Amino acid sequence: MVIIENDMLNELMYKKEYSCGLRAYVIPKPGYQKKYAMFATNFGSIDDKFKLPETGETFAVPDGVAHFLEHKLFSMKDGSAMDKFAAMGSSSNAYTSFTHTSYLFSCTQGFDESFKLLLDFVQHPYITDESVENEKGIIGQEIRMYEDDPDWQVYFNFINCLYNNFSVKKDIAGTIESISGINKELLYKCFNTFYDPSNMVIFVVGDVSPESIFRMIEDNVPTD
DSSP: OEEEEETTTTEEEEEEEOTTSOEEEEEEOTTOSOEEEEEEESOOTTOOEEEOTTTOOEEEOOTTHHHHHHHHHTEETTEEHHHHHHHTTOEEEEEEOSSOEEEEEEESSOHHHHHHHHHHHHHSOOOOHHHHHHHHHHHHHHHHHHHTOHHHHHHHHHHHHHOSSOGGGSOTTOOHHHHTTOOHHHHHHHHHHHOSGGGEEEEEEESOOHHHHHHHHHHHSOOO
16 A cells, blocks of 8 residues: 655545556545545547457447446446435446546445445446347437537537547547447447456545555455
């Protein structure tokens, strides 16, 4: 464990890197009521071509697949992870950017249970053919919503002017046409490629013990 001191903010950050490559960071905030946790992977909208680790084959995916997978990970075999967070009194969310996908929650009580849930659902996808087809309609509505957002449209028109061939110019959620080509097998292939602990990071802030956080990670994530 490495301790990084920030004299300007008068904070300590505890960092631990596991043999599998997973990195975990904790910033203790004694006396703070809210606690925050995030579990993120280096998989974003620009990762539209990549090499499969098992074969080395270059694989191309439809635009919006990282964002689509973000949506589907909240589905668990016994219900919705978001509903479970709410039942615990935690506020949960997720987002996909150009370069990464992050899952997060905040709470004032019951942190340990919510943290274990975060580590659980992000590592164990439950994706069915039926749920993928249902999600296409939901994400399609989201895409149309952003088409009516002037700020979003100006931003991506500007990006489109700056870049000619770089995939950052494409909408993070993809298009209605591109997501129509997404299926269960494709999502699992992306999950198995990018949601490996070696490609992920965990960040926790609040009135917590770094040792306790690292111990929960070791108990719930394959860190070897």
